[in-house]
Amino acid sequence: MNTQDSHTAPAPGVTLLVNGTRHHLAIGPEVTLLDALRERLNLTGAKKGCDLGQCGACTVILDGKRVNSCLVLAARAQDRPITTIEGLAADGRLHPLQQAFITHDAFQCGYCTPGQIMSGVALIEEGRGHDEAEIRKHMSGNLCRCGAYANIIAAIREAAART
Amino acid sequence: MSLIGQPLPRVDGPDKVTGRAHYAADFPADRMAHAAVVQSTIARGRITGFDLAEAEQVPGVLAILTHRNAPRLGKIPEIPPVDPVGTPEHPLQDDLVLHQNQHIAVVVAETLEQARWAASRVRVSYAPEPAVIDMQATLRHARPASKDEISAKPGNVGRGDADATLASAAVTVDSLSVMERENQNPIELHATTAQWDSDGERLTVWDKTQWVQSCAKHLGAAFNIPPERVHVIDPFIGGAFGSSLRVWPHTYIAAMAAKVVGRPVKLVLSRREYYGGTGARPWTQQRVRLGADRDGSLQAIRHEVTAENSRYEIYTENVLKATPILYRCRNVDLPYRVALRDVNSPNAMRGPGLATGVYALELAMDELAVALKMDPLALRLRNIPERDQMKDLPFSSISLEQCLTEAASRFGWDRRNHQPGSMRDGRLQLGWGMAVSNYPAEKVKATARARVTAKGEVHVATASSDMGPGTWTSVTQVAADTLDLAMEQVKLSIGDSALPMAPVHGGSMTISSIGPAVRDACEKLRGAVYGAAGVNTGDILEIARRIGRDFEAEGAFDPGDLEERFSMEGFGAVFAEVTVDPDTSEIRVRRITGAYGIGKVVNPLLARSQCIGGMMGGIGMALLEQTEIDRRSGRFVNGNLAEYLVPTMADTPALDVTFVPEEDRNVGGLGTKGLGEIALVGVAPAIANAVFHATGKRLRHLPMTPDRLAMA
Numbered sequence: 001m002n003t004q005d006s007h008t009a010p011a012p013g014v015t016l017l018v019n020g021t022r023h024h025l026a027i028g029p030e031v032t033l034l035d036a037l038r039e040r041l042n043l044t045g046a047k048k049g050c051d052l053g054q055c056g057a058c059t060v061i062l063d064g065k066r067v068n069s070c071l072v073l074a075a076r077a078q079d080r081p082i083t084t085i086e087g088l089a090a091d092g093r094l095h096p097l098q099q100a101f102i103t104h105d106a107f108q109c110g111y112c113t114p115g116q117i118m119s120g121v122a123l124i125e126e127g128r129g130h131d132e133a134e135i136r137k138h139m140s141g142n143l144c145r146c147g148a149y150a151n152i153i154a155a156i157r158e159a160a161a162r163t
Numbered sequence: 164m165s166l167i168g169q170p171l172p173r174v175d176g177p178d179k180v181t182g183r184a185h186y187a188a189d190f191p192a193d194r195m196a197h198a199a200v201v202q203s204t205i206a207r208g209r210i211t212g213f214d215l216a217e218a219e220q221v222p223g224v225l226a227i228l229t230h231r232n233a234p235r236l237g238k239i240p241e242i243p244p245v246d247p248v249g250t251p252e253h254p255l256q257d258d259l260v261l262h263q264n265q266h267i268a269v270v271v272a273e274t275l276e277q278a279r280w281a282a283s284r285v286r287v288s289y290a291p292e293p294a295v296i297d298m299q300a301t302l303r304h305a306r307p308a309s310k311d312e313i314s315a316k317p318g319n320v321g322r323g324d325a326d327a328t329l330a331s332a333a334v335t336v337d338s339l340s341v342m343e344r345e346n347q348n349p350i351e352l353h354a355t356t357a358q359w360d361s362d363g364e365r366l367t368v369w370d371k372t373q374w375v376q377s378c379a380k381h382l383g384a385a386f387n388i389p390p391e392r393v394h395v396i397d398p399f400i401g402g403a404f405g406s407s408l409r410v411w412p413h414t415y416i417a418a419m420a421a422k423v424v425g426r427p428v429k430l431v432l433s434r435r436e437y438y439g440g441t442g443a444r445p446w447t448q449q450r451v452r453l454g455a456d457r458d459g460s461l462q463a464i465r466h467e468v469t470a471e472n473s474r475y476e477i478y479t480e481n482v483l484k485a486t487p488i489l490y491r492c493r494n495v496d497l498p499y500r501v502a503l504r505d506v507n508s509p510n511a512m513r514g515p516g517l518a519t520g521v522y523a524l525e526l527a528m529d530e531l532a533v534a535l536k537m538d539p540l541a542l543r544l545r546n547i548p549e550r551d552q553m554k555d556l557p558f559s560s561i562s563l564e565q566c567l568t569e570a571a572s573r574f575g576w577d578r579r580n581h582q583p584g585s586m587r588d589g590r591l592q593l594g595w596g597m598a599v600s601n602y603p604a605e606k607v608k609a610t611a612r613a614r615v616t617a618k619g620e621v622h623v624a625t626a627s628s629d630m631g632p633g634t635w636t637s638v639t640q641v642a643a644d645t646l647d648l649a650m651e652q653v654k655l656s657i658g659d660s661a662l663p664m665a666p667v668h669g670g671s672m673t674i675s676s677i678g679p680a681v682r683d684a685c686e687k688l689r690g691a692v693y694g695a696a697g698v699n700t701g702d703i704l705e706i707a708r709r710i711g712r713d714f715e716a717e718g719a720f721d722p723g724d725l726e727e728r729f730s731m732e733g734f735g736a737v738f739a740e741v742t743v744d745p746d747t748s749e750i751r752v753r754r755i756t757g758a759y760g761i762g763k764v765v766n767p768l769l770a771r772s773q774c775i776g777g778m779m780g781g782i783g784m785a786l787l788e789q790t791e792i793d794r795r796s797g798r799f800v801n802g803n804l805a806e807y808l809v810p811t812m813a814d815t816p817a818l819d820v821t822f823v824p825e826e827d828r829n830v831g832g833l834g835t836k837g838l839g840e841i842a843l844v845g846v847a848p849a850i851a852n853a854v855f856h857a858t859g860k861r862l863r864h865l866p867m868t869p870d871r872l873a874m875a
């Protein structure tokens with residue numbers, strides 16, 4: 001192995017592209033995307049509610065698709081664009097769905113909310129935000145124990161109508 | 164215009180929709196270490212040894228604590244009204260295993276992954292002892308709850324002679340029902356981050372707790388330091404529904420771990436660990452016997468409950484609270500029994516006690532209506548109480564009749580064919596059911612502080628919390644309203660044990676207790692500012708700026724002798740429509756209408772959210788939720804969110820909420836009665852009664868799963 005190669009070889013670890021910023025993390029292959037965001041990058045907007053892909057609180061958008069970040073290894077997200085709740089408000093202006101959540105009081109404790117919003121944003125992108133039956137079906141992976149669902153539906157419909 | 168009663172959006176909304184709201188596991192600290200617990204794999208017995216060799220080899224491990232080397236804890240206190248009677252778990256203090264999934268060791272490591280991996284490598288040997296888990300076996304040894312165990316809650320003491328009256332009543336029903344154990348399952352995992360000062364004399368804790376100051380007292384006692392040296396912080400609680408009323412063992416463990424490694428330690432219980440690491444609404448069996456005249460006038464009620472308990476603590480709750488006051492009735496008997504098994508202690512879950520007791524009572528009332536061939540609504544209206552016959556006091560106000568008629572008319576109840584099994588929608592059976600809801604309007608002492616600075620900023624503080632009902636917003640409304648300011652001009656601080664004394668954030672008493680304390684503080688603040696300026700009107704911000712100094716005032720609320728003068732209760736009525744698939748026995752809720760008389764509504768937007776949340780919780784209780792415990796091993800069979808079913812968006816029916824106007828001048832404070840619990844209480848029985856109406860089958864077991872309905 002020549003010296004030059006070892007200089008250009010990537011440093012061990014994982015490079016994540018989060019909300020437009022590149023981060024290099026010295027982490028092993030066992031670290032989930034959720035734990036990388038929360039415990040390494042201090043992006044605690046994505047929440048852990050189960051760590052088992054059952055609640056949706058950890059939803060982020062990866063390559064334009066919503067994923068449960070607790071089920072994605074950080075290494076698999078290497079160099080792929082990731083949007084978290086922290087990156088949704090452009091220049092401090094709330095995304096229409098964030099605003100609609102406030103208007104419709106689509107939360108109580110707020111813990112499921114980042115996941116609901118990321119999921120809702122992707123759902124609207126998927127073209128499913130206009131039909132209530134579609135919303136119900138495709139948002140049911142995001143649990144809300146405070147039971148704000150009826151208001152979340154209203155918020156998604158309003159934001160979908162605006163976008 | 165008063166801000167009280169306005170449907171204002173949440174002041175913490177922007178933080179919650181951007182991820183800036185920090186919950187217990189979201190606080191960063193320098194040199195944070197991570198902890199993971201090891202839980203018992205037997206239900207009862209002793210630990211005979213640990214093999215830590217493999218775990219210690221895991222890179223990054225800083226410490227492994229077991230009962231052999233963990234710091235010694237002082238006696239953990241029993242603080243009413245939350246803690247049960249008995250000996251709470253003192254974690255890692257001895258070799259005793261009291262239940263499955265009990266924390267018996269903790270691993271601290273540099274990273275979360277290292278801690279969890281090492282924890283999975285800890286080998287434990289046990290001397291197991293026979294455990295009794297099965298409820299049927301447990302019931303054989305059920306015994307009456309003692310006076311101490313019941314304490315101030317209703318139970319065992321009744322009035323008149325229920326047995327004799329039942330024996331001679333014209334019409335009687337005898338209704339036996341069972342409710343499975345339920346877990347609160349807030350979406351936020353239970354978490355504690357603990358950090359000691361360098362001298363080891365001061366502890367800072369970010370904890371998921373509904374009562375920061377009680378948490379400080381518990382930790383102070385356990386670690387032998389004054390409670391003032393324990394700083395507990397929790398500005399946002401990711402739901403709790405009772406699960407964070409107590410200080411659970413992992414909170415002490417996090418503090419022990421931080422002490423041993425001399426670094427901040429974060430401990431988050433996994434969803435699986437949560438089921439054994441906290442509590443649950445207890446399994447209960449209830450038998451309600453009613454005796455009535457032919458016109459439906461109730462003459463006797465005998466309501467007996469048997470509730471599961473652990474062997475190390477007795478938790479009793481208000482199961483029998485509503486029964487002696489909801490209906491006019493001279494003869495009432497209320498036996499409260501406990502059945503001990505080798506499980507972790509139950510605790511309060513949303514609508515504690517009343518959700519359980521009102522379910523059984525309202526099921527029996529529905530059966531009585533059937534026996535009398537009477538409209539269930541008319542039966543309720545026939546028995547509306549004039550006063551609280553248990554306390555022998557007048558109600559501060561009661562709108563039960565208005566709630567019943569208002570909800571019935573919104574629902575369209577007059578179109579109901581009372582014959583069970585008579586209504587259909589195509590191939591589906593259709594059922595309409597109703598029930599009454601009730602929860603005491605509790606209020607206790609509270610304090611608050613208000614300050615206006617020379618710069619013209621207003622700060623209001625109280626040690627209360629917000630698990631979702633909207634304390635941030637409603638308290639800001641009270642302060643801004645009192646001081647004649649805009650919402651944005653008031654900065655509120657809550658969720659911090661160093662702030663002025665506030666009661667537990669639970670039992671629907673938050674706004675009724677801290678609301679008037681905040682108002683008092685703000686009134687005194689305005690008085691102080693006006694006094695200094697020699698005026699009696701004007702903008703306090705401007706005056707403070709002009710005078711050029713800060714003003715501060717302490718406020719308090721004390722309900723005094725209100726309890727001795729009035730019975731203070733919120734009432735409501737809930738109507739539900741279900742469909743039942745005759746082939747699959749699947750039950751779906753189509754719509755729910757609820758009407759509530761709860762005194763003043765501070766913020767109708769947030770109040771409605773609480774009510775629709777309570778309705779969703781009630782749907783879970785009626786149809787989905789049960790914590791299944793393996794009767795041989797004591798393990799949680801469905802201890803996760805895929806198998807412990809909670810309602811999803813797809814389960815959401817049309818939800819209709821209304822508040823009947825209720826101006827209560829007797830209830831004190833702001834005239835509020837509280838809402839969080841009553842919103843859930845009547846929902847499950849309304850659904851259960853609708854299922855009977857749809858099918859003619861009386862299902863006496865919650866949750867009403869398809870298999871139970873098919874076999875009924």
Ligand code: FES
Pocket residue numbers: 047048049050051052053054055056057058059068069070071
């Ligand atoms: S934390 Fe990822 S789905 Fe629950």
Ligand code: FES
Pocket residue numbers: 106107108109110111112113143144145146147148350401402631
């Ligand atoms: S807002 Fe509390 S879990 Fe959804």
